[in-house]
Amino acid sequence: MNILIVEDEQDIRELLQLHLIKEGYNVYEAEDGIEAIKIFENNKIDLILLDIMLPKLDGFKVLNKIREKSEVPVIFLTARLGEGDKILGLGLGADDYIVKPFNTIEVIARVQALLRRTYKYGVSHKNEIINGELKIDKDSCAIYKNDIPLDLNAKEYKILEMFMDNIGKVHTKKQIYENVWGDPYYEDDNTIMVHISHIRDKIESNPKDPKYLKTIRGIGYKMEKIEYES
Incomplete structure (x- = not known):
């Protein structure tokens, strides 16, 4: 499966990419919101790890544009702790929300769980x-x-x-x-x-x-x- 990491911090992108590749996933990377949308529109993406604080287009706006045409699973990765941000993200259609700093093993576990739920229990028929x-x-x-x-x-x-x-x-x-x-x-x-x-x-x-x-x-x-x- 193909996973898109949208994160402006290179060290975090590389850490997530390393662990995801070890688990057998194909990984795409974007460091800003505009690049993320272009990658998503030109590739088959099965799940997105999406930061909120991004250059050019923030994560909320990226998710909003994606939800105009796709139900692809999205997990927010963010340093923002506000309850309002979490409610807004989930309201826009995010499937999960992980606060930085995070345990990479936990992120991988949540990715695997969300992929199992999404593509085993019925969302795939939307394809x-x-x-x-x-x-x-x-x-x-x-x-x-x-x-x-x-x-x-x-x-x-x-x-x-x-x-x-x-x-x-x-x-x-x-x-x-x-x-x-x-x-x-x-x-x-x-x-x-x-x-x-x-x-x-x-x-x-x-x-x-x-x-x-x-x-x-x-x-x-x-x-x-x-x-x-x-």
Whole structure:
């Protein structure tokens, strides 16, 4: 499994990485909040160890952005002792909260326990979503139509994954661009339109009259909920 350590103190990152690798985990590292989000969006991450006091984007904001699209387990690692911080973190969707200085063995034990609970007792079913003839399998980063895999590039997959995660929700072009490209949006309509057009060519029976990926004029796009027709 892949674990992302988000921590601006290098010695703590290296200590955690050493112990996690010994336990057989693959480890990604980020030293600020912006880097953490980019790593998360471009890799399959199974659990995040997340500091609160981070450069560029604090841990609360990082968690909030992640929870917009994922239920990946998150453990806060922080020197902040306030009860209000703990309540806020758990309220935003953190799964556990460990205060520094911590015992590394305890951290590893909590990581293992949370991974067992998450992926043995039912959260993993969220990694597969079905809408009409379409199915996304997040574990393998594959999307199928009538059980036939679609040939998508990385950006097309991420756009379609975002829509499948939020069926019926309208996404603005700004939201799509900043979520998928990870950069500020400067009215670059053409880039998004080209990618949407390519996706429609692959998922729609009639791309000129789409039933899945609808245009909401003046706003953006949404994935329509489709009942499967046999």
